[in-house]
Amino acid sequence: MPTLIVSNQRTEEMVGDLELLDPDYRRYVGNQAQRMAWCLREGDILVLPMPADEEFLRYVADSLGIERDSVRVIVPPAGRVGEGLLSRDRLTDEGFLAELREAVAAQGTDRVLPFHFDSTVAELTRMLGLDRVTPGFGFLDQSGGRLLNSKSTFRALAGGVHAPVPEGGVFSAREEAEAFLWEGLLSQGHPAILKQDFHVAGFGNEIVSPVPGVDPLGARRTVVTEDREELVKYLTDRWDWLTDGGRNRVVIERYVPESVPIYAEVRVEEHGVEFTGHGEMRMKPVLNGLIVPAPSAELPAFPGFLDAVRLLCEPIHAVGYRGIVSVDAIVTPDQDILINEFNCRTGGSTHIHRIGERVVGADYFEERVLVELRRCTFPPFATAVEALRTHGLAYDPATRTGVLVTVDDGSPTGGFGEYVVVAEDADGVRELELAVGELFAAHGTED
């Protein structure tokens, strides 16, 4: 199954108007598109928004045990919002399409795996004649991706299967939102999170709290509204933003501070739902990193969470979606687990699980701990990898431990590199991480 991988990390259907994204953030997600290189198999095609370092591509191919030269990497010309995003104009560019058609024919491609299967990818799939062979195309082609990418759809489906979710609802009238917010949450001392219906990565979320000091994890900011008048003022100011000018609805939920975000990732396939793995956002010692598997898996509530994930995926399977689903939840300070979102697309964790399965080995989930770090600054790629090798820190297939650079940032500013530390346990991770930190810091000062 030679696959066309399209690393469209942000799309119009995920975030609304792409032009509103900060240029620095566009470059960040453009760089992070390299994550999908870890999904490559022999004979695949990878479409990236920005060119990747050839040495990095060889390193990924070697790590995965495939021939670099069996794989085609294509970058379409920069588009109306620059080079960080695979915007619609880039993916439908005539020259790019001609090159892609030739590559698809040469590689015998018969499957499309984008980061997000939006209407542009659906069009691309049809233009390449791959619509009939792509699983779930019937649903995705008729705007199914947008349907499942909606936070109000999540609330309805979770309600339908009685999944444990934070107290909340879906609102289109400001007055009803106000009544629920004040009477149901704020006057009881609980903060609330307000979510735009279509947005990702917390950029469409804000928190209102009756008390100061609430950290806005998963949201842009916290606004303190101590009485109903302040709440009304906040809603008056922000309703237009929250509803995208009245276009959409707003999901409002109780926000539980000091909770730990976790996720479970599955693949919804024709025959049913396959479990991929789970992970957790690391909160300490720094708020950076994904831990796989999730340490919360030890909690009594965790099996119930996995049951709810399975239940939630039944309607997602039934509507005809095929592909990756990431179900996000929080572990509250009371050690309850509440599901607060799902994403029917490739996740920020997908490549970590691919590395686990294909580099570390099938039993990685039982035998190893993987910690991913983001927004890091390295020396230039070849130097960084060489330094890891020299110091015995590079990933070693013999011990099945060590460090893999997962995303390279060769730009002059840097800062968007990513790596994964593989160890036998949490202590091993800590040691390796410390050593890598010191190594890269030392290199940093040498420059």
Next chain:
Amino acid sequence: MPTLIVSNQRTEEMVGDLELLDPDYRRYVGNQAQRMAWCLREGDILVLPMPADEEFLRYVADSLGIERDSVRVIVPPAGRVGEGLLSRDRLTDEGFLAELREAVAAQGTDRVLPFHFDSTVAELTRMLGLDRVTPGFGFLDQSGGRLLNSKSTFRALAGGVHAPVPEGGVFSAREEAEAFLWEGLLSQGHPAILKQDFHVAGFGNEIVSPVPGVDPLGARRTVVTEDREELVKYLTDRWDWLTDGGRNRVVIERYVPESVPIYAEVRVEEHGVEFTGHGEMRMKPVLNGLIVPAPSAELPAFPGFLDAVRLLCEPIHAVGYRGIVSVDAIVTPDQDILINEFNCRTGGSTHIHRIGERVVGADYFEERVLVELRRCTFPPFATAVEALRTHGLAYDPATRTGVLVTVDDGSPTGGFGEYVVVAEDADGVRELELAVGELFAAHGTED
């Protein structure tokens, strides 16, 4: 299961702004709310937007074999859009709620059956403490009704189960809509129907055709656009209306003139999907009337249609909806059957099937033909029923044939009455219908 029946025939979530509905149309749907009286069982409560004639209510109860006095009928005070619609302000009116609470307690009500389970009915259900016992509440409470009431959701779900649908798609960009319309349909000589995402009864639909003479069945009008320039002009003029000011997307499908509309109605219940029946819109001799069962059931394509209905209901069941689903389709001149919509609510046909099951008898679907006529003018109710009896036309439980008045219009203007003719076959229907027409016409001239 004493039931609270709320005959909210049009809601904000079905049609958008209720104030935009023509006052005459509001009165029409307010009157037609009487249809749900045919869903009454012993001990139920019926909420109507406008009072019904007491003699009519006794007639319905007698026909159904229940005690009129076991049933409570409640009409809330007129609201901001008058008395034809059960708008949100009416269903949350304090005095009405007090009366309803008392009635629910007295009757031991444990179920809510609205025409449309929107967020207002969800709130009402919760205020009455019936949320935990109402099947599907978890889904409906979290905006599930709006989700399923969307025409783009229909397209995605139909795509997901590969149901036979007209060629088409879901569009948010005008340029893409134009390209599909022109290249895919109009330049090939095919008309197209453009549908607002949220609207009922064809009020949100328009047809564009490359040739004149296309009858706008299921739409407001046909616009002839002979070349691409005219199409662009039409889209420029109407895009704002079609997308409700950019709020929603537009479903565009090939429109097949001279097709016959049919439907199948089912009940989605906890244990699975139960078939209720099917019917067809009568096109000749007049475009008025529902025929049950659908004469098209004889066609070779019909079993495939019923299979597709079952497949489509799987995701509807899986997402957690519980209640009535009506799946609409067309029979094309080539005798293909293409599904073009579903409605997850009580249908305009539901009461006909209730009359079949409960008045005519369980085998009505095999043994009888029912034809419903709408927008009729009768003499005053008691006079009409007496005249039917005198002339031997009234429904007779002995022969299981005859005429039932299903909706009374006692207003000075009249014109919104409805009745059902029950006969052994199409010939019997024709005879009875002719006799009733003559009888009522004679009475009309006597007035």
